[in-house]
Amino acid sequence: MKLDLNIQPLESWIKTGKEPLVIAGPCSAETEEQLVATAHLLAATGKISALRAGIWKPRTRPGEFEGIGSIGLEWLKRAKDETGLPTAVEVATAKHVEEALKAGVDILWVGARSTANPFTVQEIADALKGVDVPVMVKNPVNPDLSLWIGALERINNAGITKLAAIHRGFSSYEKSAFRNEPMWDIAIHLKTLAPHLPMINDPSHITGNRSLIGYVSQKALDLDMQGLMIESHIDPSVAWTDAAQQVTPAALVEIIDHLTLRKPEVRDAGVKDKLAELRSQIDKIDDLVIQKVAERMQIAEKIGQYKKDNGITILQVNRWDEILNKRTTYAKALKLSAEFTEKLMELLHSESIRKQTEVMNKGQETPPAEQLTHA
Missing domain, CATH: 3.20.20.70 (Aldolase class I)
Structure with missing residues (x-):
């Protein structure tokens, strides 16, 4: 907005x-x-x-x-x-x-x-x-x-x-x-x-x-x-x-x-066409990334249901450490910064926990707002 x-x-x-x-x-x-x-x-x-x-x-x-x-x-x-x-x-x-x-x-x-x-x-x-x-x-x-x-x-x-x-x-x-x-x-x-x-x-x-x-x-x-x-x-x-x-x-x-000034607008037709081509490639990759993230969250929900059925806690620190270490190493080999990879994985992990929490609490009565406020 x-x-x-x-x-x-x-x-x-x-x-x-x-x-x-x-x-x-x-x-x-x-x-x-x-x-x-x-x-x-x-x-x-x-x-x-x-x-x-x-x-x-x-x-x-x-x-x-x-x-x-x-x-x-x-x-x-x-x-x-x-x-x-x-x-x-x-x-x-x-x-x-x-x-x-x-x-x-x-x-x-x-x-x-x-x-x-x-x-x-x-x-x-x-x-x-x-x-x-x-x-x-x-x-x-x-x-x-x-x-x-x-x-x-x-x-x-x-x-x-x-x-x-x-x-x-x-x-x-x-x-x-x-x-x-x-x-x-x-x-x-x-x-x-x-x-x-x-x-x-x-x-x-x-x-x-x-x-x-x-x-x-x-x-x-x-x-x-x-x-x-x-x-x-x-x-x-x-x-x-x-x-x-x-x-x-x-x-x-x-x-x-020593400052280099660059323009926000592109006027050269050839440059515009090349940028449009590259941006089109990014758009397609972004669509695939979002699709794969959605698939990942669907699996997270299934894991949440399995944990609920078997009395397993949502958060398992050892598993999270394993994921972070593996992904950071892999990302480094692909020339992605460790800081970016950690932030990305933390976002994915946070959303996975949210999804699993929803599954865990499904069917349970939500506490009134005033109870949450004073908890």
């Missing part, structure tokens, strides 16, 4: 002539000199569509630098006047919205911590009613697509039609090379639900490491994201916040120049 969002094209509210679209600037506005000097260097590259800067910084723990505050808006205004770059700022309260708009900020964004709280998003949305300003919504800290969608809907319901999503990755306990796991599948799912919703990737917050920004940026563009938000500081080594993920304007140019 597609999302019913009333939105305008990205081109209607930000100049997208530069490819790729890049919104850049320091993580935090620290001093007037730092912000304005960075803005001039970024503008001189000719590759930046808008200047971003953190004015209010929601930090995880108290005592950390939480932004320079409202005075930074005046610095941002000066940077805009001197460079001609539109400006973008994060807002987390109705007061932030009021002050940012009064200072002439061109684009607002809702941060990940704010997106996670519907009360906060609604407060921001209420402050935006009757205002014609572009708003971008970052994904929530935790991998919850519904929260992300809910925040977008609340802002859209307030009358904001210049709307975009920002993919900045998700918090995870698993250790990896990333500060925030990209979890590309969630971003892709949102794109399928809202095909016309512009999506901006934030490789700075995904990576937490400037050396990986180019890699993540390329993948985002390959997944048809409409632009990038990258943190850039005149001297990242002395940055007051998130120094490791910021790049100099010169380094940003290097990253952008």
Whole structure:
């Protein structure tokens, strides 16, 4: 089911002539000199569509630098006047919205911590009613697509039609090379639900490491994201916040120049025909996969009935370990990743257990809903 969002094209509210679209600037506005000097260097590259800067910084723990505050808006205004770059700022309260708009900020964004709280998003949305300003919504800290969608809907319901999503990755306990796991599948799912919703990737917050920004940026563009938000500081080594993920304007140019741009639409007739042929092959294989999965579930039901008749438990850990080990080994020989194979087998196993549970409980009275709720 597609999302019913009333939105305008990205081109209607930000100049997208530069490819790729890049919104850049320091993580935090620290001093007037730092912000304005960075803005001039970024503008001189000719590759930046808008200047971003953190004015209010929601930090995880108290005592950390939480932004320079409202005075930074005046610095941002000066940077805009001197460079001609539109400006973008994060807002987390109705007061932030009021002050940012009064200072002439061109684009607002809702941060990940704010997106996670519907009360906060609604407060921001209420402050935006009757205002014609572009708003971008970052994904929530935790991998919850519904929260992300809910925040977008609340802002859209307030009358904001210049709307975009920002993919900045998700918090995870698993250790990896990333500060925030990209979890590309969630971003892709949102794109399928809202095909016309512009999506901006934030490789700075995904990576937490400037050396990986180019890699993540390329993948985002390959997944048809409409632009990038990258943190850039005149001297990242002395940055007051998130120094490791910021790049100099010169380094940003290097990253952008090494990106390969690909088009989502195919115009060459020969290429179209070849893609159609290959996709037809995939369609046939997908049909066979679904048919075989259905056959597998029919056998699972028979196993469930046999277990029921003979008093055998549904879950047998040794059997599951055997299946997983055999299938993972076989898949590896066929050059399928272990991670993919494990996820696939877990899905099949989960559905098999569900089918067998239905067989086991057939004929038994289902407990009332309130009993299930308080169990």
